[in-house]
Amino acid sequence: MAEWVNEYKGKLVSPEKAVSVVKSGDWIRYTFGVNTVPVLDKALALRIPELYDVQIHAGVSMRPHAIIDADPKGEHFTWNCTHMTGIDRKYFKMGRAYYMPTKYSEEPRYIKENSIVDVLMVQVAPMDKHGNFNLGPTISHYRACADVAKTIIVEVNEDMPIAHGGYGHYLHVSEVDYIVEGGHTGLPQVSSPNPTEVDEKIASYVLEELRDGDCLQLGIGRMPNALGKMIAQSSLKDLGVHTEMLVDSYVDMVEAGRITNRRKQRDPGRLVYTFAAGTQKLYDFIDNNPQCAGYPVDYTNDRLIACSIDNLVSINNAIEIDLTGQVCSESKGSRMISGAGGQLDFVDSAYNSKGGRSFLCFSSVYTDKEGNKHSRINPLLTLGAVVTDTRPTVQFVVTEYGKVCLKGNATWQRAEKLISIAHPDFREELIREAQKLGFWRQSNKR
Ligand SMILES: CC(=O)SCCNC(=O)CCNC(=O)[C@H](O)C(C)(C)COP(=O)(O)OP(=O)(O)OC[C@H]1O[C@@H](n2cnc3c(N)ncnc32)[C@H](O)[C@@H]1OP(=O)(O)O
Numbered sequence: 001m002a003e004w005v006n007e008y009k010g011k012l013v014s015p016e017k018a019v020s021v022v023k024s025g026d027w028i029r030y031t032f033g034v035n036t037v038p039v040l041d042k043a044l045a046l047r048i049p050e051l052y053d054v055q056i057h058a059g060v061s062m063r064p065h066a067i068i069d070a071d072p073k074g075e076h077f078t079w080n081c082t083h084m085t086g087i088d089r090k091y092f093k094m095g096r097a098y099y100m101p102t103k104y105s106e107e108p109r110y111i112k113e114n115s116i117v118d119v120l121m122v123q124v125a126p127m128d129k130h131g132n133f134n135l136g137p138t139i140s141h142y143r144a145c146a147d148v149a150k151t152i153i154v155e156v157n158e159d160m161p162i163a164h165g166g167y168g169h170y171l172h173v174s175e176v177d178y179i180v181e182g183g184h185t186g187l188p189q190v191s192s193p194n195p196t197e198v199d200e201k202i203a204s205y206v207l208e209e210l211r212d213g214d215c216l217q218l219g220i221g222r223m224p225n226a227l228g229k230m231i232a233q234s235s236l237k238d239l240g241v242h243t244e245m246l247v248d249s250y251v252d253m254v255e256a257g258r259i260t261n262r263r264k265q266r267d268p269g270r271l272v273y274t275f276a277a278g279t280q281k282l283y284d285f286i287d288n289n290p291q292c293a294g295y296p297v298d299y300t301n302d303r304l305i306a307c308s309i310d311n312l313v314s315i316n317n318a319i320e321i322d323l324t325g326q327v328c329s330e331s332k333g334s335r336m337i338s339g340a341g342g343q344l345d346f347v348d349s350a351y352n353s354k355g356g357r358s359f360l361c362f363s364s365v366y367t368d369k370e371g372n373k374h375s376r377i378n379p380l381l382t383l384g385a386v387v388t389d390t391r392p393t394v395q396f397v398v399t400e401y402g403k404v405c406l407k408g409n410a411t412w413q414r415a416e417k418l419i420s421i422a423h424p425d426f427r428e429e430l431i432r433e434a435q436k437l438g439f440w441r442q443s444n445k446r
């Protein structure tokens with residue numbers, strides 16, 4: 001213990017001293033999600049007059065970043081983002097952020113083979129008696145970053161929960177270059193609204209397909225979280241969890257006795273995830289809880305690992321789908337909304353798991369700020385839309401009007417099925433467009 005304490009003291013510096021290692025042209029990795037580095041970020045923003053062309057690699061922003069706010073013209077820092085939240089979207093709109101197309105399971109490999117990490121700035125929990133800094137809610141790809149980073153700076157947050165893990169969920173003091181004590185910087189609280197009537201209807205269709213012993217993956221956004229809350233109120237038993245993102249509704253499901261992880265072939269008894277974002281209820285649940293296991297993303301999202309768990313069920317949200325089943329879950333046309341994350345990883349893995357199933361769930365319409373309704377089921381995707389899930393990968397599609405399975409179906413069958421779950425106000429127009437595009441069966445008299 002004394003040895004690690006001495007090493008800690010030798011590496012402890014002020015935030016200003018730590019960020020003085022940054023040079024113009026450097027690539028810096030900030031942690032993403034709830035454990036970003038607010039203290040280092042503020043110190044780095046003070047160096048704006050002397051730094052140019054510094055590339056920040058991060059995303060899933062849950063708090064604003066001083067380096068962006070202090071550099072409105074983007075002359076000094078560029079924000080490169082693997083997954084956007086409302087904050088990142090604001091930077092994108094200002095012309096300050098760029099999206100980095102990512103298949104999340106592969107991110108540790110991109111870091112090792114295709115990226116430069118001059119400086120890693122990562123927020124951690126206080127050092128334990130063995131010299132370890134726990135990564136708390138965001139394990140993701142930070143082991144890979146640490147393996148290649150030229151300089152590692154940790155920002156200690158006294159409020160960070162201690163995550164149990166499989167591996168890759170801590171950094172050791174011996175590999176760190178600088179330590180900055182951030183004090184009590186808290187964790188962003190990400191709450192999710194209560195399920196709407198539409199969510200409840202969609203959940204009822206998914207619930208019909210769930211069985212005791214299923215292993216769940218819920219995606220990002222309001223809808224999957226709402227479904228989790230509905231599952232908590234169901235009578236399902238012995239569910240397991242092998243997911244990318246952990247959200248509050250998993251705590252609801254555990255507390256309601258739905259999740260035991262007893263029947264999982266891999267990591268039995270443990271709820272497996274790679275990052276968590278929610279409210280204090282979730283952070284308290286993770287803290288020192290051996291029922292939870294945080295793993296790097298190339299474990300959680302790896303197709304061979306995930307599909308080796310029987311009855312894996314993935315439940316994710318989407319922005320729009322075309323009549324042949326191509327799904328866009330990350331942009332509106334060329335305007336990025338979020339990112340691919342691990343959606344395709346899990347859509348594919350769930351289908352390939354023995355007894356597994358994948359569900360893409362969305363409301364039939366999107367209502368814009370002026371109150372106009374837009375169908376999410378469209379003849380073609382909006383020009384510029386990103387295909388997150390190619391059409392052969394898509395299995396169940398669910399709206400508040402029903403649930404259809406697209407696997408093994410011809411384009412005319414897909415069009416028929418998807419129109420049957422579109423909002424009634426758009427069905428006639430969809431049929432007319434399907435006819436023009438050659439997706440409508442000739443023998444269907446209309
Ligand atoms: C982190 C992970 O990867 S977990 C594993 C699975 N991964 C994924 O599923 C990744 C892809 N999926 C996603 O990113 C999300 O599930 C989404 C974007 C589909 C839905 O997320 P939510 O947070 O529920 O979206 P929400 O309904 O709040 O909409 C987000 C924004 O998109 C806008 N938007 C949504 N649909 C549309 C649409 N059809 N047209 C225009 N804008 C739209 C909303 O207005 C909102 O914009 P604003 O906040 O700037 O006003």
Ligand SMILES: CCCC(=O)O
Nearest residue numbers: 060082083102104341
């Ligand atoms: C949530 C996805 C994060 C990433 O792709 O880096």
